[in-house]
Amino acid sequence: LGPLHTEFDGKGYAYTSMFISSEIVKWKLGTWEVVDRVPTYYSIGHLMIPGGDSKKPFGKYVLAMNKITKDRYPPTGAELTQSAQLFDISGEKMKLLLDFPTIGEPHYAQALPASLIRDKQVKFYSLKESTHPRVARAESETGIERSGRRVNVKMIAIRSHFAPDNIEGVQEGDTVYFSVTNIEQDWDILHGFAILGAENAELILQPGETRTLKWVARKAGIYPFYCTDFCS
Ligand SMILES: [Cu+2]
The missing domain is CATH 2.60.40.420 (Cupredoxins -  blue copper proteins)
Incomplete structure (x- = not known):
């Protein structure tokens, strides 16, 4: 109940977050049949498969970003952490890997294999090449x-x-x-x-x-x- 967002695994399946019934529903493209469902705690909003909104999803995991934290964590004050769950989706059935607190109500996220950025990132600024007018190199x-x-x-x-x-x-x-x-x-x-x-x-x-x-x-x-x- 209450479908909000859908992501794809690139292998013919879609995963839809269900806000009201607090679950992820996995269904098959083409036949539209439901093949699996897992509970999320609670009231999932966005969900994310790495690359799951692109033409070529990486498709190994799905992350549930939940909107309601009722009865999950110790009372830390007026503001409570939110909750998220990470599932393995490499097999037929979704498998819970990690249930963890997160900040705010996460409003979508994206993930990608580290290999795509590992060799391309700026790791530090070269002092030798600095053209900053106020640089002191030593x-x-x-x-x-x-x-x-x-x-x-x-x-x-x-x-x-x-x-x-x-x-x-x-x-x-x-x-x-x-x-x-x-x-x-x-x-x-x-x-x-x-x-x-x-x-x-x-x-x-x-x-x-x-x-x-x-x-x-x-x-x-x-x-x-x-x-x-x-x-x-
Ligand atoms: Cu320091």
Whole structure:
């Protein structure tokens, strides 16, 4: 009851989410007969077969994204997690592999074999090839310069420190532009930058990336800054 969405496995079957009866129904294209059904907990909305809305589905799994979590999880407050279920659809009957909590009411999703993106993804930004005007490729390229009431700081971030990490001489009312380069060239070492008194932002830096945070020295004092991608 209550069919919402349909995905295809590329092998002649369709899978329809049933919101009211809380189930996935598998049916055969052409004869339209129902060949299998599995319960979902509860009130499934979208469902997803990797590539299942394309001409060539990958067709090994179906994911149920449910809208109602009634009686599933401990009470964690007014907001409860939603639930999802992953089924193996490589055989005749759907087989539950994993039942797990997820965030929000997931509104569709897509999945694909890792091999399609593994060799094509940008893993980190090459420092050598960086054309960023504020890049500092090494500690020797960092520096602090003043022009009027503006202070430009060029910094590097590396595990587990910044350089320079002690900046003196900023005056009350100055505007400081912190340009920070994460000089790591390992794809999975991120760094961040936050400073006390920054009102609405901080930086997160992919390896090889340079970004700038504007900060105003509103009052004389000592202001700590730190890496938000905890590394020390
Ligand atoms: Cu860090």
